[in-house]
Amino acid sequence: MPILTQHVVSTLADRLAIRQQAGLLRQLRLVTNQIDFCSNDYLGFARSGNLRRAIQQADMNQISLPTGATGSRLLAGQTELADEVEQELAKFYQTESALLFHAGYNANLGLLACLPQAGDTLLTDELIHASMIDGARLSYATRRRFRHNDLTDLENQLRLATNFQTTGLSHPLGQVFVAVESVYSMDGDLAPLGELTDLCDEYGASLLVDEAHATGVYGPTGEGLVVALGLQKRVFARVHTFGKALGVHGAAVVGPAVLRDYLINFARPFIYSTALPPHSLLAIRCAHEYLKTQPEARELLYDRLTYFRQRVSDLLPGSSWTDSQTPIQCLIVPGNEWARHAAERAQQAGFDVRAILSPTVPAGQERLRICIHAFNTEAEINGLLDSLTIGR
Numbered sequence: 001m002p003i004l005t006q007h008v009v010s011t012l013a014d015r016l017a018i019r020q021q022a023g024l025l026r027q028l029r030l031v032t033n034q035i036d037f038c039s040n041d042y043l044g045f046a047r048s049g050n051l052r053r054a055i056q057q058a059d060m061n062q063i064s065l066p067t068g069a070t071g072s073r074l075l076a077g078q079t080e081l082a083d084e085v086e087q088e089l090a091k092f093y094q095t096e097s098a099l100l101f102h103a104g105y106n107a108n109l110g111l112l113a114c115l116p117q118a119g120d121t122l123l124t125d126e127l128i129h130a131s132m133i134d135g136a137r138l139s140y141a142t143r144r145r146f147r148h149n150d151l152t153d154l155e156n157q158l159r160l161a162t163n164f165q166t167t168g169l170s171h172p173l174g175q176v177f178v179a180v181e182s183v184y185s186m187d188g189d190l191a192p193l194g195e196l197t198d199l200c201d202e203y204g205a206s207l208l209v210d211e212a213h214a215t216g217v218y219g220p221t222g223e224g225l226v227v228a229l230g231l232q233k234r235v236f237a238r239v240h241t242f243g244k245a246l247g248v249h250g251a252a253v254v255g256p257a258v259l260r261d262y263l264i265n266f267a268r269p270f271i272y273s274t275a276l277p278p279h280s281l282l283a284i285r286c287a288h289e290y291l292k293t294q295p296e297a298r299e300l301l302y303d304r305l306t307y308f309r310q311r312v313s314d315l316l317p318g319s320s321w322t323d324s325q326t327p328i329q330c331l332i333v334p335g336n337e338w339a340r341h342a343a344e345r346a347q348q349a350g351f352d353v354r355a356i357l358s359p360t361v362p363a364g365q366e367r368l369r370i371c372i373h374a375f376n377t378e379a380e381i382n383g384l385l386d387s388l389t390i391g392r
């Protein structure tokens with residue numbers, strides 16, 4: 001191996017060794033035969049034979065379509081099917097338009113990188129997902145964080161940003177954007193969307209909401225929290241992802257028609273990437289059709305969640321949980337070692353539960369992240385909580 005290449009190899013190995021010593025080495029591991037309290041498959045769609053058969057049937061009905069999209073949507077990858085699915089999504093999510101992306105990561109990256117421009121201000125909740133952070137890093141706007149779900153802090157920052165926008169000579173036309181998640185992925189708590197939209201209206205800011213963990217779970221038919229609260233006309237853009245409760249993959253940015261045209265022109269993950277293949281488009285369509293027929297899956301999910309929370313107060317009194325009413329329930333186990341140890345105990349008892357360690361969450365806030373699903377039985381919930389009780 002050339003000396004220079006050897007140097008790169010040893011640098012990479014050193015960095016991995018440092019991670020390993022800190023107990024933070026990420027490794028891929030197969031999950032076998034453990035009861036799922038980890039995945040984002042909240043409604044059990046990813047394991048549904050009915051949905052699988054519907055997708056297979058849709059594939060068979062469209063046998064003339066190519067297997068791959070063969071290019072970006074701006075080149076060979078554009079199809080009537082993609083346009084149709086986007087129109088269906090816009091209707092379902094009760095807005096003017098939708099634009100598909102390969103995943104929520106790409107959607108957030110594309111949206112946040114290109115929407116706020118130089119001279120604009122992007123205010124982000126301190127706990128937003130890495131994909132929004134990465135998009136914000138690529139943007140030329142000024143980025144400021146506000147404390148998690150803290151409306152006073154946000155208002156102070158809005159005041160500063162809008163004063164600056166109106167009086168600052170260098171940025172006379174700057175816009176202000178506020179980016180939040182509706183259900184926070186690591187704490188499971190909800191954004192105060194009503195108050196956030198009021199504040200954004202008051203200061204003329206545009207609200208961007210990542211609905212990754214609310215899609216399929218909230219709303220009359222799973223349209224997300226924004227629709228559940230009737231705020232769809234007041235939120236500028238939403239990101240819906242289909243790899244979680246919808247059980248398939250992909251994502252869409254939904255909002256006004258001009259936003260779709262804008263993203264087609266400026267969102268680099270959309271422009272410079274081969275389009276989703278027909279199979280994926282059909283899977284996204286089928287998953288949404290299936291969602292409309294499954295109100296009982298959502299009811300079961302809420303039932304199981306209520307049961308879980310009742311059992312927590314019976315079996316683990318005094319334990320410390322994040323303030324979550326959603327299927328993402330987090331037991332705080334301070335310290336990476338302790339959190340890892342607690343997760344291993346649950347895993348040995350047959351439950352797939354993962355520890356979330358610092359620095360992913362702040363030190364002292366290490367936790368077990370437990371995802372409740374419609375398919376988790378009461379016996380499984382009891383078994384999981386027992387495994388956490390023993391040895392406390």
Ligand SMILES: Cc1ncc(COP(=O)(O)O)c(C=O)c1O
Nearest residue numbers: 103104105129185210212241243
């Ligand atoms: C809040 C949030 N937004 C976006 C994403 C990315 O979505 P996807 O998995 O479709 O890339 C995730 C994934 O974990 C997420 O939790």
